[in-house]
Amino acid sequence: MPTYIALIQKDASGTFNVSFPDLPGVVTAGDTLDEAIAEAEETLEYAAEDWRNPDGSTGLPTPRTIEQLTSDPTFSDAADGGTIVEIDYEAAEQP
Numbered sequence: 396m397p398t399y400i401a402l403i404q405k406d407a408s409g410t411f412n413v414s415f416p417d418l419p420g421v422v423t424a425g426d427t428l429d430e431a432i433a434e435a436e437e438t439l440e441y442a443a444e445d446w447r448n449p450d451g452s453t454g455l456p457t458p459r460t461i462e463q464l465t466s467d468p469t470f471s472d473a474a475d476g477g478t479i480v481e482i483d484y485e486a487a488e489q490p
Contacts, residue, residue, distance in 0.1 A: 397457070399415055400416060401481075401482050411428050411430070415482075417458045443455050
């Protein structure tokens, strides 16, 4: 089962905003950290249903490992002050 890294950051209003570095545009939020994580799990499932890769194929891209992400300066800058959470994703079986 692939594991996607979610970056959670608390904003000035107290909302926990979630983004997925390997899935641009896939975002969600929650009023608590636990709610944000639950929303992230659900959002990942919804994103997989409609995901289109640049080549037109479907299916989420292979996630990078935490080691790969932390060596990416863009991710390191974005993650500063945030919480990194692993979200497991199990693709639904196709009929």
